[in-house]
Amino acid sequence: MKISVLTVCLNAERTIAHTIHSFLDQTWPDKEMLIIDGGSRDKTLEVAASFGSNDLRVWSEPDGGIYDAMNKGLRLYGGDALGFLNSDDTFHDSSALASIAAGLAEAEVVYGDLIFVSDHRSKRVLRTWKAGQYRRRSFQFGWLPPHPTFYIRRSLADRIGPFDLNYGSAADYDFMLRAMELHKPKIRYVPWVLVDFQHGGRSTRSIRGYIAANLNCLKSRQRHLKSPPLDLALFAKPLRKLHQFHWPG
Numbered sequence: 001m002k003i004s005v006l007t008v009c010l011n012a013e014r015t016i017a018h019t020i021h022s023f024l025d026q027t028w029p030d031k032e033m034l035i036i037d038g039g040s041r042d043k044t045l046e047v048a049a050s051f052g053s054n055d056l057r058v059w060s061e062p063d064g065g066i067y068d069a070m071n072k073g074l075r076l077y078g079g080d081a082l083g084f085l086n087s088d089d090t091f092h093d094s095s096a097l098a099s100i101a102a103g104l105a106e107a108e109v110v111y112g113d114l115i116f117v118s119d120h121r122s123k124r125v126l127r128t129w130k131a132g133q134y135r136r137r138s139f140q141f142g143w144l145p146p147h148p149t150f151y152i153r154r155s156l157a158d159r160i161g162p163f164d165l166n167y168g169s170a171a172d173y174d175f176m177l178r179a180m181e182l183h184k185p186k187i188r189y190v191p192w193v194l195v196d197f198q199h200g201g202r203s204t205r206s207i208r209g210y211i212a213a214n215l216n217c218l219k220s221r222q223r224h225l226k227s228p229p230l231d232l233a234l235f236a237k238p239l240r241k242l243h244q245f246h247w248p249g
Contacts, residue, residue: 001030001080001104002031003028004034004077004078004082005023005031005033005082006077006082007019007034007036007086008073010037011042011044012042013040015120015198016035018120019087019088019089020033020047022090026098027094027098028100030101031079033056034073034076035048035087039061040060045058059072071162074157080153081101081154082151082157083149083151086148086197086198089148090195099192100151100190104153107187109152109153109186110151110152110187110189111131111149111150112149112190112192112193113128113130113131113146113190114128114131114194116128116198117196117197120196126245127241128244130191130244131189133189134187137181137225139181139221139233140221140232141236142232142236142238143237144173144237145176146195148197149190149194150176156185160175167217169216170214170219170220177220214238215234218230221233
């Protein structure tokens with residue numbers, strides 16, 4: 001099974017080497033990384049080219065933002081399954097893709113746990129996201145899987161369709177909700193850390209942005225799950241994050 005890892009980036013010269021290294025270190029042999037660049041003006045493309053690996057493919061042209069670039073990746077990937085790894089994140093260890101491949105051998109969706117780190121040199125852990133088992137209608141109780149650990153088979157990706165840009169930074173939430181709640185695939189949870197997520201990315205920068213994303217998540221549930229104007233998940237989803245933090249002792 002060939003697994004495609006899609007990495008969207010723009011001016012990521014400071015972090016993308018860590019991301020690429022973690023991909024190339026994977027023990028799973030049948031893999032490719034698609035780097036979808038939005039027209040970087042720094043040395044991002046030079047860094048990617050410096051690896052000289054046949055497992056890397058690079059596209060660079062202006063796009064309409066992160067999810068527009070992800071949709072481009074959905075049209076370009078060549079694997080039997082795919083997932084997304086941010087250009088400032090890394091796989092947790094060299095066996096992550098092998099664990100994902102083992103899950104995909106018997107399921108259409110695989111996801112696992114994630115840690116938030118301060119940076120990829122110290123790897124100081126700030127939060128731990130233990131996703132837990134999916135249950136039918138879990139999204140209505142504030143649950144969701146970590147998107148950087150979320151991998152799906154091509155057959156399911158074709159049925160889901162592209163990211164819906166109308167949901168802004170919650171487009172990944174809507175994509176996963178549609179995949180898991182509407183299409184009822186066989187799902188496998190990998191109960192260990194697959195990805196190190198660098199704190200300070202687009203989704204962790206501002207309270208205002210988080211509130212806007214949470215409201216867009218509600219809109220997705222209203223559209224696809226017929227949720228009421230205010231539902232349990234609107235409040236439960238933020239509360240679920242509290243137990244992830246590593247509070248000072």
